[in-house]
Each structure stands twice: as C-alpha cells, then as structure tokens.
Amino acid sequence: MKNPVFVIHGVANRDLDGFTAAVTALQAATGVDMLPVYWGDLGAEDRFITAALPTRDTAPRPAGGPGSVLRDEAPSAAPSYLFADQPYLADQLEIVDTALRNELESDPGPLRGAPGAGGPTPDDIMACLATEWPDTRWLSRTGDPALLAETGRALAQTLLDTDTLANDAYGYDGLRGAPAGEPGRLRALVRRRLQDFDRIAGAAIGAVAGRVNDAVRTRFGPGTTRFLGDVLVYQRHRDAIHARVRARIDEVDPRLGRSPERPVRVVAHSLGGVIAVDMATAQEPLWTEQLVTFGSQSAFFHVCDPRGGQLLPYSGQTPVQLPASLGRWTNLWEPLDMLAFAASQVFRLDDGSSPADRPVPHAATTGLWTHSAYWDLPDVATAIAEAMADLPADTD
Structure with missing residues (x-):
C-alpha cells in the first residue's frame, strides 16, 4: 500500500x-x-497587522485646508516655457497647447476678435499657463493625454465664455483693456481657472484611488501582509519549521524520506x-x-x-x-x-x-x-x- x-x-x-x-x-x-x-x-504574530496598515481616515490631508489638493509651497519663479530641466512638463503643456489652440480656432469668440483688438493671444495664455502649471498638484503629475487635452479645451471655453468673464473680477473687459505690459490680469484668471480644474482632477483621482486602495487593502491587504509576515518568520526559523515537518513524517515511519x-x-x-x-x-x-x-x-x-x-x-x-x-x-x-x-x-x-x-x-x-x-x-x-x-x- x-x-x-x-x-x-x-x-x-x-x-x-x-x-x-x-x-x-x-x-x-x-x-x-x-x-x-x-x-x-510557528508562523508570524499576525493579530495586530492591521495596526500597521494606513487608511484614508488616518492619512493626512494635503495642505491648503479641508479637501484641498493645492500645494502649500509659495509659487515658484516663472519657469522657462520649454522646461529644459523638466521635459515632462513641456510634453504635458504641448498637449494642452494643441487642444487650447484648436478650441479657440473653432469658436469665433471675443478673444479672437479683429486684428489689433488688444485681447490676449494663445501665446499669451500659454505663457501664463506655463508659469502656473508647475504649481498644480495633480495636473502636473498626470500622464493621461485625454485629461491634459480636456484641460486645454476647458480653459479655452472658459476664456471664450463672455457671460462668465463679464462677472469675473479679472474678466474679458479687463483683459481687452489691459496694457500689453501688464499681464497680471490674464495670469490671475488663468491661475484661478487652473486651480479649479486641478481641484476637480484631484477630487476625481482621489475618489477613484481611495476606493481602489480601500478595496485592495480590504481584500488583498490582510492576505498579503500575513504572507510577508510568515515569509520573514520562515527565513529566521527555517530549521524549526523543517523539524516540525520531519517530526510529522516520523510519526508515520522514521525511515520515510531518509533515502531514495x-x-x-x-x-x-x-x-x-x-x-x-x-x-x-x-x-x-x-x-x-x-x-x-x-x-x-x-x-x-x-x-x-x-x-x-x-x-x-x-x-x-x-x-x-x-x-x-x-x-x-x-x-x-x-x-x-x-x-x-x-x-x-x-x-x-x-x-x-x-x-x-x-x-x-x-x-x-x-x-x-x-x-x-x-x-x-x-x-x-x-x-x-x-x-x-x-x-x-x-x-x-
């Protein structure tokens, strides 16, 4: 047998x-x-593993107030539009730039106007955007071309919306009347809209990531962490665990496994x-x-x-x-x-x-x-x- x-x-x-x-x-x-x-x-002590697992409730909120996704640092000095030291930012803005220009060209809005009307050009807008872009928390970190293109289109639509601009302290009237040497109003408007878009992107990313994180930790976390715990214990106490296996075999027949x-x-x-x-x-x-x-x-x-x-x-x-x-x-x-x-x-x-x-x-x-x-x-x-x-x- x-x-x-x-x-x-x-x-x-x-x-x-x-x-x-x-x-x-x-x-x-x-x-x-x-x-x-x-x-x-003989395995790991695993009763208290959950104490070491971070949760959304214990994670600190980003600086800037409840729910804020904006960074706490002071705005950086205006970077080069080409971002020679951060080429990935240039790649991002190239996508935004293309989408913004296409949207502006597809709509005869007030910013296009007649030549010499004094409104900001796409180059003016992109210069402001390049200054503000590194200070976004989420948009400057995304590699999603669709999200970047939608940001460019949404910014263009904001600047083409005369009703919105008419009610904005830095609105269209101010932009058209601003001397060329005073780009502050345009930059302020771009900054405010970019912060809005960044918050929206952050809320969406955070919600999805949070649900995924919770699901991963709830379903996979305990098994994965207990796996790691037992691996660590086995590496240290291999002889004791092998001896347990050997003892169980010996209960059946001490000769088993001792020879071919x-x-x-x-x-x-x-x-x-x-x-x-x-x-x-x-x-x-x-x-x-x-x-x-x-x-x-x-x-x-x-x-x-x-x-x-x-x-x-x-x-x-x-x-x-x-x-x-x-x-x-x-x-x-x-x-x-x-x-x-x-x-x-x-x-x-x-x-x-x-x-x-x-x-x-x-x-x-x-x-x-x-x-x-x-x-x-x-x-x-x-x-x-x-x-x-x-x-x-x-x-x-």
Missing part, C-alpha cells in the same frame, strides 16, 4: 482544525490518503511549497518522489535570493539543476493569484525534464483574492489525483 501524501499548508494558517478539515475534503476529492502537516503556530528507497509524497500550498522544495534540495534532503505545489513561490525566491542547499544560483542563462532527491514536481497556478509563480523556466529535474507548470482555470465564484481558493477547485484535486496515481504502489 502506498504511504500517505503529506500536505503542508502555506501562509497565514492559524487554524489547525480548519486546515485538518480542508485536507480531509481534499482527500475525499482526490481519493488519495493524506495527512496534514501543521506548522502555523523510502521517498515521500508531498502536496503543498504557497509557502508550504517553498518549505517542501527547500527540504528536498537540502544537503541532507527529504527524499521526495512526487511533489505537487499550488500557489507557490520557490522559483521567485530562488531567482531573488538563492536558496542554498544543493541548488546553484540562477544564472539567467540555463535552468538550475535539481538533485535526484526531488523526483517529480507538478506546479499549479491560478491566473489571478499574485503570489503564484512558474517553476519550469528556473529549474530542471535530475532526469533533464522540467517541472510541470499547470494552470488551473479561474472560477468566478472565488472573487479576486484567489490565493486561498485552490483547496476547493476541482482542477486542483484532479491534478493531485493524476500526479499521485502515476506512481507504483509500495509493497512494503
């Missing part, structure tokens, strides 16, 4: 009963005898897969004939920071040779799982073949945080059953 498959959980698992129930359900789905290997009590004649079979999720690969490739390895990982990171960790043991660093040219102590490896990943990585480009098995990277379809019912969804996916159970069935049974 085949020895049981040992199942090693991943990060943020602090519920022994829940993990045991998940393994029992997976055993029923696969028809493979399984034993849970629990190490969660008595290898083990392992299924592992997330960081559990890293644990399994680290143990199978250690100088004194856990001999593993079949490994199935899902949502795991061994390849990612190894290319970032070589794992040691019998593994050479990844050169970027050829895959890293795995020792004979890791016989076969099926690596499952879900398309939306941000914590799942491929193994076949980084590693080669001892027989020259690659680990079998196998995607599992995304199930709409799992939502966006899919890292913990593998346990209930039928395709995962099928892959495990196929991998474990493709081995001869023990006669001992």
Whole structure:
C-alpha cells in the first residue's frame, strides 16, 4: 500500500482544525490518503497587522485646508516655457497647447476678435499657463493625454465664455483693456481657472484611488501582509519549521524520506511549497518522489535570493539543476493569484525534464483574492489525483 501524501499548508494558517478539515475534503476529492502537516503556530504574530496598515481616515490631508489638493509651497519663479530641466512638463503643456489652440480656432469668440483688438493671444495664455502649471498638484503629475487635452479645451471655453468673464473680477473687459505690459490680469484668471480644474482632477483621482486602495487593502491587504509576515518568520526559523515537518513524517515511519528507497509524497500550498522544495534540495534532503505545489513561490525566491542547499544560483542563462532527491514536481497556478509563480523556466529535474507548470482555470465564484481558493477547485484535486496515481504502489 502506498504511504500517505503529506500536505503542508502555506501562509497565514492559524487554524489547525480548519486546515485538518480542508485536507480531509481534499482527500475525499482526490481519493488519495493524506495527512496534514501543521506548522502555523510557528508562523508570524499576525493579530495586530492591521495596526500597521494606513487608511484614508488616518492619512493626512494635503495642505491648503479641508479637501484641498493645492500645494502649500509659495509659487515658484516663472519657469522657462520649454522646461529644459523638466521635459515632462513641456510634453504635458504641448498637449494642452494643441487642444487650447484648436478650441479657440473653432469658436469665433471675443478673444479672437479683429486684428489689433488688444485681447490676449494663445501665446499669451500659454505663457501664463506655463508659469502656473508647475504649481498644480495633480495636473502636473498626470500622464493621461485625454485629461491634459480636456484641460486645454476647458480653459479655452472658459476664456471664450463672455457671460462668465463679464462677472469675473479679472474678466474679458479687463483683459481687452489691459496694457500689453501688464499681464497680471490674464495670469490671475488663468491661475484661478487652473486651480479649479486641478481641484476637480484631484477630487476625481482621489475618489477613484481611495476606493481602489480601500478595496485592495480590504481584500488583498490582510492576505498579503500575513504572507510577508510568515515569509520573514520562515527565513529566521527555517530549521524549526523543517523539524516540525520531519517530526510529522516520523510519526508515520522514521525511515520515510531518509533515502531514495523510502521517498515521500508531498502536496503543498504557497509557502508550504517553498518549505517542501527547500527540504528536498537540502544537503541532507527529504527524499521526495512526487511533489505537487499550488500557489507557490520557490522559483521567485530562488531567482531573488538563492536558496542554498544543493541548488546553484540562477544564472539567467540555463535552468538550475535539481538533485535526484526531488523526483517529480507538478506546479499549479491560478491566473489571478499574485503570489503564484512558474517553476519550469528556473529549474530542471535530475532526469533533464522540467517541472510541470499547470494552470488551473479561474472560477468566478472565488472573487479576486484567489490565493486561498485552490483547496476547493476541482482542477486542483484532479491534478493531485493524476500526479499521485502515476506512481507504483509500495509493497512494503
């Protein structure tokens, strides 16, 4: 009869009963005898993780009063229109300039007037805009051409609106009558309108970003931060966690995993897969004939920071040779799982073949945080059953 498959959980698992129930359900789905290997009590202290997560309520508001998106610094000296030291500003203003001129030319408004009428020209407007643009908080930081073009068109429409300008302290009448040597009124009008547009852009960007940020932190934040916490603890206490795995195997048979004649079979999720690969490739390895990982990171960790043991660093040219102590490896990943990585480009098995990277379809019912969804996916159970069935049974 085949020895049981040992199942090693991943990060943020602090519920022994829940993990045991998940393994029992997976055993029923696969028809493979399984034993849970629990190490969660050795993981990171995660009760107070939320205290370190920023929220919109605790984030300081920008300077300038409630809801303000304007910077607190004093206006800078008038920069060169070309912004030689900040070329991205010139690129932004080129888009604004084109949209503004096109809008002015498409409307026979009062600023166009007859030649010599004394109104500001598009060049006058852009000179003022170039002076004020670096002091915007949001517009000067956007790379969205559509937003920049709309700003140019909106500014042109403001300057073409005679009703609005007639009621403005710095309105059209003042602009037409202002001597050429006194551009202050035009600059004041451009500044006020640009600040209005900047506030609107900031409110829209802030609202969208805030909702996205809240959603990311609410749905992904706890899982991601607990993942990082357990990774940090594993790096420091690897020996203790490996000893826990070894002790669980010894409860079944102390000979298991000690030699190529008595290898083990392992299924592992997330960081559990890293644990399994680290143990199978250690100088004194856990001999593993079949490994199935899902949502795991061994390849990612190894290319970032070589794992040691019998593994050479990844050169970027050829895959890293795995020792004979890791016989076969099926690596499952879900398309939306941000914590799942491929193994076949980084590693080669001892027989020259690659680990079998196998995607599992995304199930709409799992939502966006899919890292913990593998346990209930039928395709995962099928892959495990196929991998474990493709081995001869023990006669001992």
